[in-house]
Amino acid sequence: MMNTAVNEQLQLYGELNGALPVLVAIVIAIIVVAAQAWRHTVRPQTAAQVAMILYVGVLVGITLFPVNLYSPSNVMSKLPFGLQGPYINVNLADIRNYTPVQVYGNVLLFMPLGFLAGLISKKYAQFAPNLALIVGTTLMIEAAQFIMCYFYLGNRTTDVVDLVTNTLGGIAGFLVLKLVQWLIPHAVARVQE
Template sequence: MDRWTWPAWVGVFGGLLVFAGLFLPAVVWQSRRYGRLSARRLLGTAALAVYGVALIAYTLLPLPSGDLAQWCAEHGVGGVQLHPLQFIADIRRDTAGLGLRSTLTSVAVLQVVFNVLLFLPWGIFARGFAGWGVLRSTVTAALASLLIEVTQFTGIFGLIGCSYRLGDVDDLLTNTLGGLLGALVAPLVLRWMPRPAELVQDRGRARPVTALRRWLGMLVDVVAVSVLGAGLGIGWTLVGYALGDRTASAPEVLTGLLPVALVLWLPLLIGSGASLGQRAMWLEPRWSTGEGLARGNLPRRIIRGLCGAGGWGVLTLIHGAGPALAAFVLITALAVPFTRGRRGPSCALTGAELVDARAVSPAVPRAAASTDR
């Protein structure tokens, strides 16, 4: 791979890794912001992650390594190019006496074209994906290019100790042009992409309770407990390092019990009693009453919690409960599609229904909630 292609591969593989980390937050954002999931916008998020990593790879990598002082002495770039349109004179000089084909394929010309193409996706994503106007898309492209040029010129704001790439005002101009052209063609290139304003208009409409929504809600609960536990553990370790204790390990009550209590048990006591993941997917448990469906009392909520996410959390705290935990997760997940209304074992065992939160009020007739099964 040459210097033109290896950053693209970094963008593809690195971007997909970034998207994997952003997938669940993107799902939760879509669900709460738009009221539903959009596969096309998730695809756009993946493409945006690939482009973002590729942009960094093309403009900032590779970084100097080894003895930075020696590297700067041998390879450091001095000064900055502040003459607008200097690239025109450079092209004339480098292509003097060449034919049309040789001129168009010269490094001087390709460098300018590449700088325009590099920011073309910026304008496309800004207008076609984020829904910004042409002016905002172009201005943000200019600001991003300026940040890149400053980062290069300052050696990542002094971390390297010298300019490791030439700061060039022509790069700023051509990058901005690319952002403008991308914004202009975005309606054609991304005409298949739903706009945020279009999705928000339908946000309040109740939708069927599907197995996918249930599984995503479960995944949100699991990841939230894991991330909170890891974050508290890292924070405890950093505090220990700051206080001079390099051997301190976070207590299990902090990394295990507290996340389970905050993420899985506290929501049972608040509002509808839905778990964090269920709230992210607009889901609520309801129990049958003489007047319809209503929120359950505290004993019902606790029992449902033990049969669902709360029970999973308890099992994670018990040493040696690995087989039981695996069986619990497997049964809970696989049973969802086979239970009425996709309510799952926890609701089925406690007599609850799982409904779309937008279709219900504190007590609603059965007919109003039946559309969500």
């Protein structure tokens, strides 16, 4: 009876912990806005910073959570690490097996990174630093997914298709930024001050 209750609590935790990064991001965003409002220094860049904080919370929530936790009585807690595989896919041709929602979802998921990073910082408004940020971020996520899968904390596969589609999404976001910068340069410059 006790094991059932513990397993139910852990299952509920597993379902709820995907929202944790989003909630943390919201709290941080509120603190940033409140601090600047208290100092009477709310700037246009604050909105972009808050959007980036919220975006990072959503990105972490979607790509890394939920984290699986198992009770000591669960068979998963008794297995040696690394048996869950395969947890790496390096075959780019597997993109044919992906649904359009998966491919376009990855592209859309990383568009805000390319856009917001360049909007907040003049450094990331340049292609090379923006691309490095995008590729570095997706590599960190894929590495974290690999480690989590190896230790049974997650059930995601490290995938070269994700790396490519995430990078394309970030580049698309950067191109949207450049379009906005071309159409209304004064607005972008004001945010980057």
